[in-house]
Amino acid sequence: MKIQLNRTDIWTWLATSLLILLLNTNFKTGVIRWDWVISITLSAFVIGQAQSFLIPRLMQKATNWTVQKTIGGYVVITAIVSIITSVVVMVIMQWREEKTYGIGSYVSTSMIYMLMTFAFTSVYVIEQIINRWQTSLLKEQQLSQALLKAEYDTLKNQVNPHFLFNSLNILSALIPEDPQNAVNLVERLSKVFRYNLQNNEKVTVELSTEIKIVEAYLFIHKMRFGDNLSYELDEQAKIASRHIVTQGLLTLVENALKHNECSSEKPLHIVIKLTDAGVAVSNSFQPKNKQFLESTGLGLSNLKKRYELLTPLKLSISQNADFFEVTIPLI
Template sequence: MLVMLPLAFLTYEIGFDYAHPDLKKHVTNELVTALVVDLILVGIYEGYYFFTLWKNSLIRNEQLEKENLAARYETLKNQINPHFLFNSLNTVSALIHEDPNKAEDFIDEFSKMYRFLLEHQDKNLHLLRDELTFVKSYMDLQQIRFGRSLITSIAIDDKKLDYLIPTLSLQLLVENAIKHNKVTVEKPLSISIKEENGMIVVKNTLQLRAESLKSTGIGLNNLNARYEMLASLKPVFLKSDKEYIAKLPLIQEE
């Protein structure tokens, strides 16, 4: 279209005999109008074209970011099951030497828990009610080993049970408390789970073991990363001379 306009002006200059004084002015106005309209239409077309390219680029970048986050989260999630299995097998190993009968009971309960875990492993988030059921089973499992040396309690308002929380997050905190602290009849380990101001608070008495324990490097860093990726939220971890406190934000289902 822009190529035709110079040809029109060339025709205008050499191809007409303007006998009437207003004819040239009239033709000039028509050509200028045509040029302006042409420029506007071309501008709209080019603008729409580049807007479409920009929009498609944003969509593609967003898709790539989602795929990247999904891949990263899958990596984090795949760390959890082996971590849980590894620590449970360590517990069985200890129980076999301490009390073979308890070891047998532990294995029976553990098989039930792991079946539940396998059935729900594809979920990034769990309803709080389901996560509490799982962690309650886990604490009962530990009770087989420690008996009166372990004191646990759960107090959650029913209204909060349909909120969401990262899968196995509560179990991970309870596991860490048992792993890093003394659990004896003389000095029982106390672990409590409750809700405060939209956060699940997991609190345990702080009585660190003297011996150095091996760490797999999973734990709290994994939990922090999962929260950030799932809901752009951050857990809170606090430690005093007597207690260790973890606060996990509850996530509302969309």
């Protein structure tokens, strides 16, 4: 067995040897019981080497054990090594001194050896258990993050085809009515989808970045609906550097256009503004007739789930007879 001692080990052994020397010195007579000093020091060294050999193997074997089981294994090994060593020392000293020690002496000596062994090796064991716990916690966090990322990507990927189908419906409706504006619409759509592709891997984007795309998206619908659609964009939002969930504003604006009537009898007005709680998207509340409304409820529920995966901050929804408003937090 290869013996390796670092500076801490050397100081520990010096302190231990000094303690053993003091415990076996008669301060009245000045007599030192060298036989006991040497025996206890050697036995302590033997125990240290035995523990250095056994405990790392125990920790390696206990990789998948519970903390309680690992500590139990450590206690058993330490007790066995301490008791065997103390009994051997007592037998040797009994033979040298040609006297008989009672069972009480054996028990008390074994207890002292166990306490000393626990004192000198428990720090190492605790350190190993803490390291294992930290490694396990790190793995759990990595797994949790991977699962959240997978769930988030799934939710985000649901939005893209949903958005694409709605945009194509707008285009198909505009082509026979106004071919020239249909060309302009395609240009705006390309800008919107280029944004989606460029930011596909981003979980969040700057509010100012998405505001520009929302403005292009609203312009597309303005070409289709004319004066039946109006909108206001907060100037401060256009320069805001705080982040929101990618496509968060697009989802809310799309919902407002999809679920509400936009006609000469009932013009639709959309407002995007910064508030203390975040950025709010409000619209005049005039839902379409349910028999013409084909909605999976994907947009808003999807947005809620994505925010839940990223932050404890929650969406705020308010509604009355005149308007519907959703506020999404700034991240």
